[in-house]
Amino acid sequence: MTSTRFIFGLLLLTFTAFSLAMTWDAGFWSVFPPFDDLPTTQIFGDLVMAANIALFLLARDARERGRPLWPVALTALGVALLGSIAILLYLTLDAVASRWPDAPRRAH
Numbered sequence: 001m002t003s004t005r006f007i008f009g010l011l012l013l014t015f016t017a018f019s020l021a022m023t024w025d026a027g028f029w030s031v032f033p034p035f036d037d038l039p040t041t042q043i044f045g046d047l048v049m050a051a052n053i054a055l056f057l058l059a060r061d062a063r064e065r066g067r068p069l070w071p072v073a074l075t076a077l078g079v080a081l082l083g084s085i086a087i088l089l090y091l092t093l094d095a096v097a098s099r100w101p102d103a104p105r106r107a108h
Contacts, residue, residue, distance in 0.1 A: 005095035012088040019085060051079050054087050 035041050059072045071090065078086025 005092065008088060008092040008095055012085065012092050015088065016085050019083075047083075051084070051087070055079065058087070058090060 035044070055072065055076050058075065059069060062069055062072050071093075075086050075090040078089070082089075
């Protein structure tokens with residue numbers, strides 16, 4: 001689990017730094033596509049679908065582990081503002097939380 005936590009944490013830090021640099025350079029609203037051509041619309045739609053699938057899987061995993069769904073709901077709101085950074089943050093914190101002795105374990 002340590003390597004999983006390390007990988008998610010590294011991805012979180014690296015991509016957050018990159019996103020902050022791009023947002024600082026171009027501004028927050030400039031990252032949204034103008035939807036003036038089909039390829040841009042397709043890529044944006046694909047990313048929205050991928051984020052929703054990831055959130056569905058996170059919610060299912062939380063239910064299977066007997067954990068509350070409010071962290072997944074907060075992550076869903078975070079995706080609207082932060083994109084994949086919110087999902088990476090959830091996964092990093094979940095990897096840390098699963099190391100706690102009282103954390104519910106999945107039956108294998």
